[in-house]
Amino acid sequence: MSGQIRVSPETLQSRARDYGKAANDIRVILSNLQRLQDTLRSEWEGAAFQGFDQQFSELKPKVENFADLMQQINTQLDKTAQAMQQNDQDLSRNFGLQ
Numbered sequence: 001m002s003g004q005i006r007v008s009p010e011t012l013q014s015r016a017r018d019y020g021k022a023a024n025d026i027r028v029i030l031s032n033l034q035r036l037q038d039t040l041r042s043e044w045e046g047a048a049f050q051g052f053d054q055q056f057s058e059l060k061p062k063v064e065n066f067a068d069l070m071q072q073i074n075t076q077l078d079k080t081a082q083a084m085q086q087n088d089q090d091l092s093r094n095f096g097l098q
Contacts, residue, residue: 005084009081009082009084009085009088010081012077012078012080012081012084013077013078013081015077016073016074016075016076016077016078016081017074019070019071019073019074019077020070020071020074022070023067023068023070023071023074024067026063026066026067026070027064027067030060030063030064030067033056034060037053037056040052040053041053
């Protein structure tokens with residue numbers, strides 16, 4: 001059974017931009033948290049901070065990967081929207097509309 005597409009290419013491009021913005025927002029937040037972590041490193045010493053710092057260091061790549069995934073989704077949605085537009089143009093030629 002074939003699915004139905006109920007989204008316009010323009011809407012899909014808008015959703016793609018939302019994912020791209022989310023990727024950027026995540027990177028900005030992570031950068032701000034890294035600066036905060038660096039500040040804490042100069043203010044807090046001892047085993048407790050070392051454990052906290054290790055947790056941050058282990059989590060950071062996962063957050064970076066998540067931001068990368070959001071950017072990949074942005075690209076995929078944008079390419080899909082472009083393909084939909086091209087397909088629509090190609091189909092309209094069959095009816096002499098272009």
